[in-house]
Amino acid sequence: MSSADFTSIPILEYGLLARDRAAFLSQLRHALIHVGFLYLRGAPVDTTSVIAQIPRVFALPQSSKDALSMRNSEHFLGYTNLGTEFTKGALDMREQFDFATPHQNEWKEGDPEYLRLWGPAQWPSDEELPGFREVVEKFYVDTDVLAHDFTGLVVEALGLSHDALSDFFEPPGHMQHRGKIIKYPEVKEGASNQGVGPHYDSGFLTFLLQASEQRGLQVQNFAGKWIDVPPLADTFVVNIGKGLEALTSGIALATSHRVLSPPPGSGPRYSVPFFQMIAQRVVLGKAAASLTFPPDVLAERDRRGNPTTDSVNYTEYDTTPAGEVALIGRIKSHPDVAERHYPQLFKAIFPQGLPREVSAY
Numbered sequence: 001m002s003s004a005d006f007t008s009i010p011i012l013e014y015g016l017l018a019r020d021r022a023a024f025l026s027q028l029r030h031a032l033i034h035v036g037f038l039y040l041r042g043a044p045v046d047t048t049s050v051i052a053q054i055p056r057v058f059a060l061p062q063s064s065k066d067a068l069s070m071r072n073s074e075h076f077l078g079y080t081n082l083g084t085e086f087t088k089g090a091l092d093m094r095e096q097f098d099f100a101t102p103h104q105n106e107w108k109e110g111d112p113e114y115l116r117l118w119g120p121a122q123w124p125s126d127e128e129l130p131g132f133r134e135v136v137e138k139f140y141v142d143t144d145v146l147a148h149d150f151t152g153l154v155v156e157a158l159g160l161s162h163d164a165l166s167d168f169f170e171p172p173g174h175m176q177h178r179g180k181i182i183k184y185p186e187v188k189e190g191a192s193n194q195g196v197g198p199h200y201d202s203g204f205l206t207f208l209l210q211a212s213e214q215r216g217l218q219v220q221n222f223a224g225k226w227i228d229v230p231p232l233a234d235t236f237v238v239n240i241g242k243g244l245e246a247l248t249s250g251i252a253l254a255t256s257h258r259v260l261s262p263p264p265g266s267g268p269r270y271s272v273p274f275f276q277m278i279a280q281r282v283v284l285g286k287a288a289a290s291l292t293f294p295p296d297v298l299a300e301r302d303r304r305g306n307p308t309t310d311s312v313n314y315t316e317y318d319t320t321p322a323g324e325v326a327l328i329g330r331i332k333s334h335p336d337v338a339e340r341h342y343p344q345l346f347k348a349i350f351p352q353g354l355p356r357e358v359s360a361y
């Protein structure tokens, strides 16, 4: 199959790694360069417990969810109701909580403002939702370990040493990764079915748990065709963000994707993406120059070329620290939060005041 027309997403068996490391790395290399998405089946993370928690948090009374509003948080962590997020000018239909791995904010006067972005999440209380926080935080810790190990495999598959990227992460305990818990309600008769519009993920690697049986996730191939990524038992969907693409000089591909809302009568779709981040002060475009990839990997990238997609392009990583790219992205997605907590940046980005429409990505 040529790279220009993938019609399904490769499935990598985690167990193959122990049995035949070279075969696993070769499949991984293909997925990274030619698809930008893969299923990882059988990873050592308990997903059942977290999946059971998801409907509970959305079933909280609206007043309890509103009390956790993202507007309270300079870290852009918290609850966002339906109908407030747009991608490429069209309304997304999803209700979501942005949570994150545990982190104490380390920003102090005089530091770059983007260092304020990492900090504690807002959790429902244990009285209101017993066990929820413990289960979700445990899931994040386990997924962080998986993501960290997997990053080593990614660079190995691209011909670098296993720890080639370790300088681009903060020491343990000083990194923060983010996660969303999302509900896509079924579409109303005659309404738009945009759950979330076409976009790239901005970070490093995304590990997505599809937490219900509904389909809806699609990725765009080189020919511009949308390919279904149905839920498969015991898998994460792993995809590459623009940050990792920039750091690998475009070898690992960030692929455009979207979610269609479930059809009427089929019930809501739930998903749990985990977004792996990179150290905030790193300028990825510059850092890329310090990594020397083998000629055969570069040649494979060049033969592949670049797809044209429906997503917005990123070039900011060439010159801007990763944390600043992330902060600007958050400000554009949630200007009401930014107006409260980052008034100067808000004014610079939205000189006319709050826009009628904002972009989720």
Ligand SMILES: O=C(O)CCC(=O)C(=O)O
Binding pocket: 180, 182, 196, 201, 208, 217, 257, 258, 259, 271, 272, 273
């Ligand atoms: O809900 C999904 O399946 C994907 C969500 C997504 O692409 C995102 O939040 O970046």
Ligand SMILES: [Fe+2]
Binding pocket: 199, 200, 201, 257
């Ligand atoms: Fe995404």
